[in-house]
Amino acid sequence: MLPLLLACVTPDPPREPPPTLEPAGPVLKRLTAAQYGNSLRDLLGDTLVVPDDLEPDAASDGLLVVGGTVNSLSSLGVEQYETAAFDVAAQALGDETLRARLIPCSTEDDACASAVLEALGRRAWRRPLTDAELGRITDVARNASVVLGDWDRGLEYGVASILQSPHFLYRVELGEDDPELPGEHRYTSTDMATRLSYFLWNSTPDDELLAAGEAGELVTDAGIDAQVDRLLADPRARAGVRDFFDQMLMLYELEDLSKDPAVYVHTSSTVGSSAREETLALAEWLAFDEDGDYRDFYTSTTTFIDSKLATIYAVPAPSLAGFAETVLPADGGRRGFLGHVSFLALQAHPTSTSPTRRGQFIREVLFCTSLAAPPADVDTSIPEPSASYPTMRARLQEHMSNPECSGCHMLTDPIGLGFENFDGLGGWRVTENDNPINASGDLDGAPFTNAWGLAGAVHDNPNLGPCLTRTMYQYATGHAVDDRERDLISWHADGFASHDFRIQWLIRDITASSGFRRVGAVE
């Protein structure tokens, strides 16, 4: 940045130079189902109906994007990609609006087909096609149009061909020798276009970003900064932040939420989807509308609910259909993400709460602490509710006192019991089996008397910011981080803390990171 410009803004606090990094080698990243869908809609049109019968994403190190660098595609997955490619191609040629967008020329000949496939190929593969590649795809289309006697049908095969290629299904970012640092490697400028757009938009680069990549602009600080500014100002950046929180908090699991309606009368087949939307809306609002402090995610009384959630929260429903911003009452006991149905219902059982799961989630997902699995060959039962064990706290006592269990359960259960005023769906309650609920406890030395206080203790916990930094770094780079990156991640975490934990600041900081821009040799 120019010194002249620096004078115009509040100067950043002095920052140590980043630690040097020995970067990991490149890995292929298979698109997640969300990236696949977003990319196709950006390529072909918003009205495209993206098939959802795809190989399920599986998390690795907590993130689906990392799973996309580790897991192999099954034979069924290959077949599903083929079916989806033809489904999408048929829509792209069969729908009048989508067809007009795809085909700029009016003559139905080889030249037009080739031009269409060249343009789509460049966008879909996120780089220009070689002559040989384009030749093969146009051959497929020409052959199909002859056999089927239909130019459009032929083009469908060309489009389906582009969409089944590994160059579309995987992000191929292999890097190059760094001309300025002999012996070292960096991501190429076109690689960086792809890395920036999937990190910030969770989708494929647009024409301008691709052009900047192809022009070699994305190997410089200024070139990257300019595009990051533009990308963050685009509505697609909101979708990007939503996807990050969706993956980190595993909110996608809410689509399969199962609660017994005999126990939880306010449950329904769509309550999981509503709960997911509430949390994503809060994250989006905090990051963009507020440009806010990540820690407030845990203490915000502002939230976004529909009538289903309003019923569970026992607050007035929004006057319009759908979701609306609302402020939860200050004396209601509920605030922040940890008061959302998304957290409370997902980290629970179909007919009961689970203080262990709730506590474990905070340790593992919010604080990045790994816990050992329970011993496999022991009786893990807890007493059924009875006069002797009227509450969950009483029932869990065995796990917290038996030395074989207490090592881990003391890390999870005392925190999780802080949420016992919320039932297994997230509704408020003050008694359990007619016994008053004791929701007090302490989080790493910070005492709390209930979930409201616990939310504050989580907000203030020193692990919160560094853990988000680690998770976002991993989300951005798309690989499982290793020890070689620990110092660099700590450095980013320190910067995050000294910039009021602003989510957008962290996103920008990571786009400038050597961890995001440099790569090792192919291993």
Place this chain on the structure above:
Amino acid sequence: MKRVDLSVKPRPTKHSQPGVREQHGGYSRRTMLKGLLRGSAVAVALPWLEIFAGRRARACDDGFPLRFGLYFWGNGNVPEYWVPGTEGYDWELSELLTPLADVKPWVSVISGMSVKLPNTEPHTSGAAGLLSGMSLDTINGEYTFAGPTIDQIIADQIGGETIFPSIQTGATDCTGQSWNGPSSRNYPETNPYTLYERLFGATFRAPGEEGLVDPSLGLRQSILDSVMEDILALQSRVGASDRARLEQHLDGIRELETRLARLQEDPPSLAACVQPPALTADFADQEGRPQISARSRAMCDMIAMSFACDQTRVVGHYLTDPVGDVLFPGATAGHHSLTHDEADPQSEVRAITTECMAELAYLLSALANIPEGDATLLDHCVIMATSEISQGRTHSLDDMPLLLCGGGCGAFKTNYHYRSYTQENVSTAMLSVIRGMGIPAASFGADDGLTTDSLSDIEA
């Protein structure tokens, strides 16, 4: 089982080595047919004996191929209500096995066997140890099987002759337990409608059905050729782990290519093969609970017909996942929660396990209701039913629940209870199954799960 006239031509017998490939000279069945008829376009339905004679998988004495099914449910059982009190051919149904009464002649119980590998992760260690014979592995903090599961070991050997080398189905939203190796999982199809479309949808042709070959099949192949070129070129530029992942992707492409080629051939002429009626049921959850039974039965009907049409010879059917907390009908909590929290004698857990056996009985009956030659489809099947642990509450890997069902073409004792009193390695039973399928495997498993001996007590 009545034997048929063997005079048509020699074919593999029970004691041949079907794991060794028979030579076809690279000709497809369609080509061979045309050659026989000197290129004439006359459509001739070959007798079923000849259809199977050229194929390389194990054939039963009556010429039909032997099929393998894995039937899996999560969270184990309650052993004291599972293990029959009597042994040998005089065994009697235990409480949890009562739903199998009608198909008992085709059921053998193997009890008292153990997974010998370390039980480090509840449920998952057991699933990996039982089905792959190997310890669970960890990559990036996520568990993965370290080697292929028994269904894929079998499919690798006998799956090459059919449209689908194997299929996986899930009656609930589950991930299944089929692995090719580390980080390479075969997810089940969990939507009955999608399963119907794959097996019996637009590309299905009933035996003897006349009609032109769909030209789009060849065009689809040309795309796969192009994709394969892309993958091969990419493989030379990436690291070792990505090369291996791309190889899995290539395997999928090759499988699809083979399928497209097969779909251009005439379907096998099999008397029992008919296109099932389209599905009409709504399989959505009811009262917040999945319709496990209706979904499973719809899938099992399709599995039976896909065997009868020889679309596949290997199936994995997953009722629920390990640790699955599914709300079964009538249960007061999820299955997994109940296994841990319900007090003895765990009447709800027992009711759920009984329901799992009722759905197994449905599958076996569906297979038994399809005649094949002078026998039934069930006579030509090995259906192995099991779960990842024995007792749910303790995650014990001793006294694993294991049933071998179906006639197995005479490879196994049927209607028999074998009880081990020495906690034998359950891998020996897996090796028996693999060898019974006609695969001359030298061993199964690794480390403490390794065995080179099969369980001869259950073999006929």
